Amino acid sequence: MGSSGSGKTALVAGGGISGLLAARELSAAGYSVTVLEASGTWGGCVGSHVVAGLTLDSGAESFATRSTAVGDLAAELGLAEKIVAPRPGGAWVQLPGGPRELPKTGVLGIPANPWDPEVRRSLGFLGSLRASLDKYLPASLGTSDEVTSVASLVRARMGRRVLDRLVAPVVGGVHSADPGLLDVDMVAPGLRAGLRRHGSLAAAVGAQRRGNAAPPADAPASPPIAPPAISKAGSAVAGLEGGMHTLIAALLGDLRGRGVTLLDSSRADAVARTPEGWRVTAEHETYDAGLLVVALDGPAAVGLLEEAVPGLAGKRPETGPDVRLVTLVVDVPELDRRPRGTGVLVAPQTPDIEAKALTHATAKWEWLAAAAGPGTHVLRLSYGRIDGSASVTPGPSTDNELLAASLRDASALLDIPIDVEDLVGWDVIRWQGALPFAAVGHKARVAEVREACAGAGRLGVVGGWVAGNGLAAVVADTRDQIRQLLS
Numbered sequence: 001m002g003s004s005g006s007g008k009t010a011l012v013a014g015g016g017i018s019g020l021l022a023a024r025e026l027s028a029a030g031y032s033v034t035v036l037e038a039s040g041t042w043g044g045c046v047g048s049h050v051v052a053g054l055t056l057d058s059g060a061e062s063f064a065t066r067s068t069a070v071g072d073l074a075a076e077l078g079l080a081e082k083i084v085a086p087r088p089g090g091a092w093v094q095l096p097g098g099p100r101e102l103p104k105t106g107v108l109g110i111p112a113n114p115w116d117p118e119v120r121r122s123l124g125f126l127g128s129l130r131a132s133l134d135k136y137l138p139a140s141l142g143t144s145d146e147v148t149s150v151a152s153l154v155r156a157r158m159g160r161r162v163l164d165r166l167v168a169p170v171v172g173g174v175h176s177a178d179p180g181l182l183d184v185d186m187v188a189p190g191l192r193a194g195l196r197r198h199g200s201l202a203a204a205v206g207a208q209r210r211g212n213a214a215p216p217a218d219a220p221a222s223p224p225i226a227p228p229a230i231s232k233a234g235s236a237v238a239g240l241e242g243g244m245h246t247l248i249a250a251l252l253g254d255l256r257g258r259g260v261t262l263l264d265s266s267r268a269d270a271v272a273r274t275p276e277g278w279r280v281t282a283e284h285e286t287y288d289a290g291l292l293v294v295a296l297d298g299p300a301a302v303g304l305l306e307e308a309v310p311g312l313a314g315k316r317p318e319t320g321p322d323v324r325l326v327t328l329v330v331d332v333p334e335l336d337r338r339p340r341g342t343g344v345l346v347a348p349q350t351p352d353i354e355a356k357a358l359t360h361a362t363a364k365w366e367w368l369a370a371a372a373g374p375g376t377h378v379l380r381l382s383y384g385r386i387d388g389s390a391s392v393t394p395g396p397s398t399d400n401e402l403l404a405a406s407l408r409d410a411s412a413l414l415d416i417p418i419d420v421e422d423l424v425g426w427d428v429i430r431w432q433g434a435l436p437f438a439a440v441g442h443k444a445r446v447a448e449v450r451e452a453c454a455g456a457g458r459l460g461v462v463g464g465w466v467a468g469n470g471l472a473a474v475v476a477d478t479r480d481q482i483r484q485l486l487s
Helices: 017-028 069-076 117-136 150-158 160-175 191-198 201-210 245-258 298-305 333-337 366-372 399-414 442-456 471-486
Strands: 009-013 032-036 048-051 054-057 092-095 098-101 237-240 261-263 268-274 277-282 285-289 291-294 323-331 343-346 357-360 376-383 423-431 459-461
Touching (some): 009 285, 017 291, 017 471, 032 285, 048 423, 054 366, 069 471, 092 160, 098 117, 117 150, 117 160, 117 201, 191 201, 245 261, 268 291, 268 298, 277 291, 291 471, 323 399, 376 399, 459 471
Parallel strands (some): 009 032, 009 291, 092 343
Antiparallel strands (some): 048 054, 268 277, 277 285, 323 376, 323 423, 343 357, 357 376
8 A cells, every 4th residue: 555544644636736736735735645646747737848959848937926826836945036027019910911010908808098009900990999899898798697708808808800810820829719718707707896896807917917907716916927928928927047847847946855654656647535544556456545636637636526526527627738849940031030929829720831920939039049049049839629619620740841931931921931941849748628617607616526525625726727727717726725724
């Protein structure tokens, strides 16, 4: 038996950032903690890979600064001096009619000022005029229903051009979903509360950008932890010098220093309730503990628990969209001028472009540009289906197909020829269902899942699928859930 006794012992199934953070919180509360991770690596979507001698983020490469959640954790781990803002300059959006600068004062692409020159260039006069009617509409429009989609809110208040030309590219590039399917309260927490408070969607966006919008109930209303800068999603973000994966390295070091047992290649296969707590079977070993935290993706978490927690029957969520990330390291000095700022988001209806988004990483991060050297650039392109899209084209799937598509797309999006001869190195990372699918109705299902787990006693569920997309949401939610579990 891998461990015995319950007492102040805890098991964590899953070694992504939510699982590692849960283990840290439990250890700090005096628990003896064991973490079981199915793969041979830690950190989940906050990972790394080496391309052309550069250690790069393979997943998340920034975090939202709408709260201090990630910044506080970084500071606790000794990384406060490593928090950096992206270069100013913003990103672009590729529309069927050509590239346009993405407005720098938006949330999910929703503009704070419909008459901003960048917004007007994307929408045209009539589009900006329609969007400006938002301030004359009653605040109840878009906020009276208990749940509403991003598309319904934007279309009702600002019109279809804002939805098609600004919001859809951001939502497709970041969440891999059609905005008609996404719950606005999950992907933009506090936005509808801000609308009710300030009287218009544009004013709510502006307030959220300034940091004084009504926050979600489980997130502190705090100022940004670093000077705000605009990411490709049109939100204030920051990163870590050396990459976000350095947060995982620091977290693992902290856990080892606390005596937490970290077991990789140990997939949790079964869970059972015992009189003293919980028993987990993993790789033919059994582990007993008084408290259990499951930090897996949604389908895996519910699948693992539903036999031991009957209240979870029928509540297994859908798998999130699959994402394929192609990283290119190229020797193209013409990219030194950063022709499309920090990157480009692609409107779903744009012809001849298969990528959903392109991040010009060496244009976004000073530290990476210095590491790569003059003329050498890191580009990251995102591929995969967009949930809810009418398109059924599967897109490139093999590594060679993805390489060919990424060279074509990067050349078109950056308006600079990039050929295979320019490659210094490349890699493909596949995230299978990694992004949480925050569909309308998902928030209610999450509440039901957590209610069933609370009823089982000494059981918590954490991770992106319950917290929402983004490190800030995951870190804040994980800490809140562990506090509730311990209380």
